[in-house]
Amino acid sequence: MNNNVTTMSDYERMRLVILGGPGVGKSSIIKRFLTNTYTSKYRSTIEDLYNREYDLGHMTLKVDILDTAGDMQFPAMRRLCIATAHAFLLVYAVTSSPSLDCIKQCFEEIREQRGDFQEIPIVIAGNKLDLTSTHREIPIEDVSEWVYCELPKLRVKVLECSAKDDINIKEIFRTFLTLSRILPRETDEQGGLKRRSSAYVNKGGRRNASPALDKEKPGPSDNKDTLPKPRSRSLIRRASRKTKQQLRDAQSGAEECNVS
Template structure:
């Protein structure tokens, strides 16, 4: 493995679906109530594994269609995608459909790239407009070959699992680094209503989705040595706005 190799995860979605909040919870375990529109933010994390450095970039994109050239560039340079909508906004899922179609048109190897669809704001269940069965039906009938689950950035529910899973699908060894953190955070979901049922349903849902992604997802087309966990997986090395 080349030292300093970079991998880019791009998170797409309409405005106000919680893309920045999802990233903030993952990197800093923090949720901001105040909404601030994003044009483009790049979050970098460097891992030192077995004497080598691996850089993972998380690109937070604009929630509007005002920057088509920027969106095309983000699609062309990504190694993996998180497509985000809000369960209380059916129009936001239409945006996800558009973005997925653009990925399919622009990337000839789209079916080899890790893609996960995220329904955010599960804490707004009573205001739901997008039902999970409808999302699963679109994924199946249109052969999206992607994972799917619902999360809550506000409650930090299934956020870490989301990133762990997509890094695993990308065959990145840094996914192993998240396992001990994930175990420590399990207790944080104890106060979430319906937690046990939703966690079980989401886990089973993701397992089923993975069957559709059984093709090679490797972003590294070469043999790797075994890796040891990084010393400080929680460190956020840089944030570029």
């Protein structure tokens, strides 16, 4: 295939990379969104890749969600994740001040590696909102001040969520569509993602439940009760300069958040 030819499938693919410190709930946010489930058991993540296809009416969006390690033991893997991302979800815990420092470090890595960082959709999510009545260390005002006052103009949104109580989880993923101009900002609560297929990848081999957000459409027959084997990371390695240029072209002209 000619690398200079932009195909529709390339344009419709979004690779979302999730970064943050250990124990902030990155995997819990993904599980709540994809399967509407939650577990309090903690399992350290090295790297898990999930994928979905969504019918947006005017297009089919292929979403790859990459859950990364919370520590810094795999710097080469981390650099590759940052280099190939179309969007970032930076997760901290509202109950842990060091976790905010960690996503600040993550952002600095993005800024150093990606010359187009101002064009990349970024959502900064403070998880564990369910614990704020008894233990809050980070006011959302502090995070907003850092994002909107200390940083350059970004395509970014700050919000708080709870994977345990399912608060603002769907809003996180809708925000990426509006920041990317894939969906208009006025999309109502019932609009947005309608799942087209049910590909779900997790090293744990758990059963796949339909997420509450998605309205599944008939697709190719598959066993919805059994998860496919984990896919290799070759999907991420196929990213190229062409992909980055397509991202810039697709996002050009989109609104950037105004710095207060």
